[in-house]
Amino acid sequence: MKILLTANYTPFIAGGADYHSQGVLEALREHGYQAELMRLPFHYGEQHITQQMRYVEQLNVQTPNDISVDRVISLQFPTYGVAHPEHVVWLMHQHRACYELFDPATASPELAELKAQVEAFDNHHLSKAKKCFANSPRVAERLEHYNQLSAEPLYHPPYQAERFTCADDWGYIFYPSRLEPLKRQTLLIEAMRYTCTPVNLLLAGEGSQRAALAALIEQYGLQDRVRLLGYCSESEKRTLYAHSLAVAFPAFDEDYGYITLEAMLAAKPVITCTDSGGPTAFVEPDHTGWVVPPEAQALADAMDAAYADRNRTQQLGQAGRTHYQQHNISWNQVVEKLMSAFESKTA
Template sequence: MKKICIDARLYGIRHTGIGRYVQNLITNLPDPSSVTLIISPENAALPELKQFSKYTARYHPYTYLSQFEMLWLLLKIRPALLHVPHFTVPFLWPGKIVVTIHDLIKHLSKGPATTTRSPAVYWLKYLQYLFIVWFTVRRAAHIIVPANFWKYELIKRFKIPAVKISVTYEGVSPLFLSGSSSAVDIPDYRPYILHVGNVYPHKNIPLLLDAVKELNGEVLAILVCARSVFTQKIQALIDEKYLNKWVKFFGSVSDSQLHYLYQNSLALVFPSLIEGFGLPGLEAMAAGTPVIAARASVLPEIYQDAALYFDPKSASDLAQKIGILISDSALRSKLIAKGKKQVKKYSWSDMSQKTWAIYRKELR
């Protein structure tokens, strides 16, 4: 097979969703001998990558200098096809490119409230982002997306032929399908609902807080996310609404600890207005936890009838759905069973195999 190169500079879970995608794509490929990786220096010695040919790149994909570094490396590698698993392709490389666009959240959730930058800097960066995505979708020979929702968004916004876009659903770590977990100290005796992920404005956390307030202490809410300026804003809102007794922040946790939190929660609550794929919901289903999700963006496509849905603009509707799960054990058991069945549809191995088939088709 002709030589394939993958931009793997964002490999690994420290790069969150994209990093997990790149890691699972690469470690499940059927023929490593045909693949050359461009990786960051810290990943050069990883044992799971020893079977791949590798080149190291010093610069982050979203920097200007990376454009020149990538061109220099690609001229040395001379691949028949380059896969870029993010929206910044090498502008100067003339060869065939497959790109993965994980979402268009910045197109749908925009404005100075979505950033920590000053308005002037934000709008400058935003215009740059719009140009880069516009260039990338036209430059790519083929585009991979994680859901039909994003396929149709790309078609609508950029008038791209449907045949140029393929959907490869993502997968769930085997850890969440197993029984093993690491205990976490939960500072309350009440049942708790869980939210996993960042707290950017499109995550709709204020609505979740309003629902918790309506429930008046019936449940504890645990928010699992890395600390940021946005968590500070949410904490200020918690203080303002006098919810400190009922809402607790957990920082970043290991997958094993997260598994424990899923297993012991009343439900995972996903109030997000826009989501790239909704992986935490599938992780919760794999762990045997019901999911309460906003009827918005990709979530109904990914979860289908295995989640309990609510209006993402109505805190009362969310509070009602949480209340139903507290009192209706039969419904909870039914959602757990449906979730276990639904999650079987998603596999990192299948995603990698389908991506490999796209490579082969493009190299004909």
């Protein structure tokens, strides 16, 4: 059976979407399917996005080059606009700039026009899919809220999930993520001003906010307690998880959040925020971590609590790993769910 996956490709920008796409591709092949990943270039900008939506609607994915494709699984906007009678969507997220991140007070006329086009595109194509999954409850909630369409949450494991380990903590809070405004590293740096314990903060990753974050750390005189590590390899990242006291993940309205799952695999509790979206589906307050308001003082209190009672923090981390295991998150389950959806009747 030939299965075509559709996803995006953005040159020089890599992230969780790449692990997601490659993970399901490898899982399908391990289960004996002939699977290929078709990645289409994605460029930001209203005019580019309009052109991309039109392009995917014209693609022939049933018999490309006279080769018959049996099934199509689409992962990203706008690639789920392709037409195929056996089509399932596993939604990473929609084009967020036209949904929960859209602000009519600041949006340009071009973005407002694109918003209407994207909504019509999504309503049409997602409703035609044989079944729609979402990679998290938060993504499913958005789809229901904005498009009145249902999606079943389907979890998948982080990259190399089996390699995460737990080791003695070295007294620091770890946060690996792109240095971008929605990830809110600024909020954590602000919080470090209010901590009462000698807890440290390690920020791994690269992004547009690095210079601004470095300036903020210097402005507050936190150079001895807050470090910007820059790029870390996967092996280095796992070591940093293993020796962390706890893991911070205060991003705004995250879709899924590998960081939460990676922390749980490393048996480390998670500090997240009430408006962080995806992580709140896994983090249970006082059981697997802390869920606090997106305020510097509240985050500082959580970091202090983690440092002040290290035994309790370790217990929360162990509970997190158990919580992860209870969800039966595996690529085997993903393949079973996706392929069984093709056997169901079209709604």
